Amino acid sequence: MMAQRDDRLFFALDVGTSKVAALVARAGEEGEPLTVVATAMEPARGMHEGVVVDVPALTQVIRRVVQRINRSSPLPMDHAYVTFSGARVQSQNHRGAVGVSHGVVDKTDIARAEEAAKAIAIPHNREIVHIIRRNFRLDDHPVGWPEGMYGYRLEAEVHIISAEKTALLNLRQAVESAGVAVDGFVLGGLAASEAVLSQQERDVGAVVVDIGAGTTDVLIYSGGEIWHTAVLPMGGEQLTRDLAFGLNLPLSEAERVKREHGAAWWPEEAQVLKEERVFVKPFGQNRSVAITRYDLVRILGPRVEQMLQAVAQTVREAQPPTQLAAGLILTGGTALLPGVREMAARILRLPSRVARPEGVRSLPEAWRSPAFAAAVGTVRLARLYWSGEDWGASWTPPIGPWWRRVLNFLRDLLP
Ligand SMILES: Nc1ncnc2c1ncn2[C@@H]1O[C@H](COP(=O)(O)OP(=O)(O)OP(=O)(O)O)[C@@H](O)[C@H]1O
Ligand SMILES: [Mg+2]
Incomplete structure (x- = not known):
């Protein structure tokens, strides 16, 4: 079978302390790396240690970056995954266990175990940004993917990354005021890992x-x-x-x-x-x-x-x-x-x-710098989230305006 050509675009907006960088990449052939189709960058303003301290100043910068990238992007950047780094980030590993309902583990058991692992109490001033699948144990034995295996007790473990809620709200405010809907937030270091770290x-x-x-x-x-x-x-x-x-x-x-x-x-x-x-x-x-x-x-x-x-x-x-x-x-x-x-x-x-960012095609020479690892990693994560193949980076995106639009669109297609 011929590989499916996919013209879908992925948008990343990295809001750093020193620069705001935007990147648009095209999906291309199935199983092939993303192709970068547009980039833009401006020195940041209104940021301190990764946190917004002046929303209007930052909005202005983002607006300029978006204007610039829109000159070469096939579609305007009206939504993007937003990369951030400060905001008092914390992480924890958490487990949840369920009884296997029919002797053999099925998808529902996996989902239930993961739900149990995700169920943590977090303070009201914090927001969960990423929930990353870590591993499974079946009757106390580590297993790769438990589906179809016999067992009684399924345990899932996840890595939960949270950030300060108000800091994310301020960042969202700055981005949305510039006309960009937030598809989701991505922690800079997690995105960078996606662009620089090998499986080995x-x-x-x-x-x-x-x-x-x-x-x-x-x-x-x-x-x-x-x-x-x-x-x-x-x-x-x-x-x-x-x-x-x-x-x-x-x-x-x-x-x-x-x-x-x-x-x-x-x-x-x-x-x-x-x-x-x-x-x-x-x-x-x-x-x-x-x-x-x-x-x-x-x-x-x-x-x-x-x-x-x-x-x-x-x-x-x-x-x-x-x-x-x-x-x-x-x-x-x-x-x-x-x-x-x-x-x-x-x-x-x-x-x-x-390490410099890897794994995308047509990255401009000036972007082959460690400074852009997070932006490059963000478009790669965006594609993983989209395709659902986010093993190791699994995450439930919030239902933001853009997702709602997609969902409404899908609903319109249904009889
Ligand atoms: N050749 C270089 N030698 C030393 N430092 C450099 C060089 N090039 C860039 N830097 C420094 O790297 C920093 C910018 O890095 P980067 O773009 O990764 O940060 P950022 O994403 O804006 O910030 P953050 O992620 O901390 O919010 C600046 O402090 C800059 O001075
Ligand atoms: Mg950064």
Whole structure:
């Protein structure tokens, strides 16, 4: 049979602390990767540590991004999965058990067990964002997929990620005021994992660390499944501020110097780099002043070390059930800072790599950066949600305006 051609489009809107990025991808042939058809990006405003602090300012930015992407997107971006990162994210693993009703496990038993696992009491100021299937146990034995198996007691375990309700409401407000309906929220780190993590890495244990501008998402995978999710309120913005204060620089100049010459760590023997001169324009000086690259390392190094120590503590406290043999997969814009990888490997005593987004076609060169892993992962998740093949990323999307529209449309088709 010929593969079905599918022109469906998937829309992602990543609202980060430093940038708002939009991406449209086309489904294409069945079983083939998505093809990116449009991208747009603008510096963010009205965001602090991943949380909206000025709704009108953020709305304005989103409106500009949407206007720009609509120039090249085949359909206007009037709905999207919205990627976020801050908002006091918490996670927990939860189990639920049911008796198998007819001796052999059927779909209804699975659904009932999962319902039981999902039934947790969460405080009224929190909202569940993701419910991810972890595993099943049948009569206390781990099983892959229990359907059709004999047993008495079926237990399902899920990973539940929740965020602060008001923060999500504010984000929704900013996005919808820009004319974009929210298909669902996606945690940045979870989306990034979808774009950078291989199944082999999940199987042997890995930690995805998405170091952005205002937040660092930490996701631990073990035995093929997600084990722990946390978001730490720190990122590259702090590094920029440290340089600005340490060297009396305007923030924009500090940001430039950081990106062009910054480093977190340098091997002792690299004497030449200690002497490499960098020119900066401090406040109150009308011409550039020379510093060495090593001066930058001395300011950035301790802060990066502090951030990675916090990541290490998060991993320790999460008590992963197995080794993390695949080590650290670093992504997010700050992973581009030279020396971060080496320092992370040393502090967490794990192999480390810096990862760029993968698994889509026609991604523009400028987007093949760790900063866009979350946006790319979001369109991939959007397709999984749509197709229902979201094993490992299973999630019940809220019935937002767009879903209601789809449901109404389906209802209209029925006799
Ligand atoms: N080459 C580079 N060297 C060092 N830092 C960089 C480089 N490129 C980008 N950054 C930093 O990466 C950060 C932006 O990363 P990213 O786009 O992943 O964050 P974000 O998604 O906007 O924020 P968050 O996810 O924290 O809300 C900025 O702080 C920026 O200074
Ligand atoms: Mg981000």
